[in-house]
Amino acid sequence: MSDTPSIAGPMRVGMLGGTFDPIHNGHLRSAVEVREVLGLNTLHMVPAPQPPLRDTPQVSAAQRLALLKAGIGDTPGLLADDRELQRDGPSYSVDTLAELRQQYGDDVPLVMVIGFDAFLRLAKWDRAEQLFELAHLVVIARPGYQSSWPSALKELVGNREVDSVDVLMQRTRGGMLMLELPSLMAISATYIRERLQAGKSVRYLLPEAVEQAIFYQGLYQSDE
Template identity: 65%
Template sequence: MLGGTFDPVHLGHLRSAVELREVLGLDRVHMVPASIPPLRDAPQVAPQERLTLLELGIGDTPGLVADGRELERDGPSFTADTLAGLREEYGSQARLVMALGHDAFLRLADWHTPQRLFSLAHLVVIDRPDHDCPLSPALSELIAGREVDSPEALMQRPAGRLLRLALPTRLALSATAIRERLAAGRSIRYLLPEAVERRIMAKSLYQQI
């Protein structure tokens, strides 16, 4: 599972999903847009529209799934609830992985029921080479004894471990910067899939009207 606001989805999101699948040997990657992210500002675009952009961005990419389950729930989009649904679907022995970026990882201890995440899935932190912040005491305690150093070690159990992973391609793209470019009337060409760009422009999303 790779969650996020995807506001909008861009090539960094999609390339990370492809490489996660390859490096970890995953059958599929569920890309799950958050409806109401608990620890972030509200997205600029409505949840269903962000899901549509994600579906356009994925297109026919093998192994990537645009998963709208969080849009069907009321209230905040708690990741533990999403993982519980995936665990129920795939069974108790399936290897489930939740991937998150380094910024989100640093706030993990503040998430809703963070211990429950490890009972449901492994966590994979997508490392950033320019981001080396110390861990808080609460986060250090949360992950104590869970970290492994390889995908092979991660996959020996269905859940409960943590792997920090540097992906082969590190695209320095940000949805915030893309929104700022759109608001300023600047080009977003080659920052996101053409189908996503076409819909954004056709519907005047993120633009000053």
């Protein structure tokens, strides 16, 4: 039996993309809290097979998707979405948002959720100006972390920023909200990979099912 209540009211949908290399408790706790705070019926968690702005992960997209599914388990409202694995070439969020917009229609609020580090690079994304034509943007703020926005980012965002979920959800797209989440889980996938490579424990950084799958398949571990 779930301890998470179902979401009432009009449908709201979110997308959280990433390499999930590997999925960890920080990702998953953030996803649960984002869904609750925004009142999303479904949050699509979308692994990127070939992220345009970073190196190709050493673990295959299919393996990372399997770990994501294991991590989500039966968590209500979180969905491991493989649509970017079905495309050739780099993974562009604007294409995924366009597919989700087509799937759910024009009358449903659609939200793209990204971290603050990714947000600072947003102006460099492919067809960045089209993102707001398809969805809202919710940026997960890092508490205590301040950084000035690049001028191109300020121009891209313009006057779209709002100060509450209620105001954001009055429209189906085009707004931006900075969101601080209750749980402060400073877990890094890079840190996890380094520990696995060194043969050190990753207990409590990952869901147990993900940890077991990593060790069973020998992922991220030294070849020596």
